[in-house]
Amino acid sequence: MDLTELYQDLILDHGKKPRNFGKCNKFNHDAEGHNPLCGDNIHVYLSLDTDKKVKDISFEGSGCAISVASSSIMTEIVKGKTEKQARELLNAFFKMIKEGQEIKKAGLSEDEHIKFSSLAGVGRFPMRVKCATLSWHTLKAALDDEKKPINSEIID
């Protein structure tokens, strides 16, 4: 795989100008994630409404282009989805990165599907998988109300 495929424009753009960065208003779930070997860290905030819908989601933290882009893309895709859909998406993300499984378009717009799939190439760089999955693990921890910071080094 060519490096320009890994570092495609979409990823570079989200890596440089992350969307939904900072603390979102009235968040009622949050979690921290760390990748101690890299020094990457992330804090995911989300506001779930009474219908269990992700009203708002954001993140703070620092990391490489892959990790920041993955976090930024995640927040864009998950915003407006139900908690159930968010959980399905994160499982689909892990399957895509770790098993190379393509995600079904169901429930995602064309634009969301392109963004989601743009990270698929990371699976071919085993040392970088944990960079892409950190934010998604942290999202899961936020949904589960996990109080202890998660460590993607141990999970992946």
Add this chain to the structure above:
Amino acid sequence: MNLKDIKSQFPIFKSNKNLIYFDTANSAQKPIQVIDALEDFYKNHYANIGRAVYGLAARATADFESTRETIKEFVNGTEGEIIFTKNSTESLNLVAHCFGKLLKEGDEIILTEAEHHSNYVPWHFLRKKKVNIKFIPINEDGEVEVNKLTSLITNKTKIISVIHISNVTGLTTDLKKIISIAKAKKIPVCIDGTQAVAHSHVDLKDLDCDFYAFSSHKIYGPTGVGILYMKNKWIEQFEPFNGGGGMIQNVDTKNITYASGVSKFEAGSLASAEVIALKQAVKFVKDIKVKNIISHEQSLASYALEKISKFNDVEFVGRPSNKGSVFSFNIKGVHAHDASTVFDEDNIAVRAGHHCCQILHKKMKIGSSLRMSFGVYNNKQDIDAICESIKKCKKIFKLK
């Protein structure tokens, strides 16, 4: 001595034809003599050491002990003061643990902000005993500000433990000054020499410190072996670190007396094959001569710094030294891990991260960096190659 042909003595470069290895500060590659010595011991001479009386075991023991002698001569240590551990980290844990037993609430330890985690975390454990840790600061160049040591010392200062050469900036700590200040106050000094041995002259009699730790795998030897030089007064005073076979004198159901000398700290079966092969690594370094390694690595560092400085978006971590075998940098706008992935595509092995020095990185206000470190096998073409890779990296990340 010409180091041009030395690369051919390292089989890794035959099996990985295009490999450019800039990660010797992490672990050095192994010359054929070391690999052969491991194989020869396992194939032809293997027996556990120090236990049995039959010939095979006796010869293995003698071979093992002669490595201790070789190490002692190499660093100009003293008879009976060289202990084998499993790595530098364990050597430093041994000192912190055993010395820690002599400490009480309110006692103070002085470290530096340049320490590798292995010379901080073991001391941090003593905070449970309400022992306080102070740090000699580093300046923005990354230099340990030794002139601030005196003001940190109180009558509660019990030990000073410092890094010899930084594994991030490559800067050398002014050990002579630290030791002379400490001696005047009768404070023992422990040194983490992991990055210094085989890259600079280490003379323990001249330094006259109390403890000096380093690792086999960073000086072209096998993994699994650490070395700890410890002054005899501490060997006598310290309680053992681990208990088990080999470190006892007499055992009954009520009482145990411990072995004297270094054996007290060498419980259980040791990495005997690796220690025996380490002798070949030391011989390899001695044959090249440390002074030749120093001039080789200094000329590489000068060349690399000159070439890499030409990139306007490169920022060095502290003041890079052209006197050492290590320096670190970042390409502005590219995270170290992303750059490292680009380098890897060109078979260039460079470490990205905080290099187990989070305090130093936080002080420099950065999360991670790219580290280049040299060994005897590196050459100027390697540096030209990484410069091409930096250009490629800038292109991928659309930097001007």
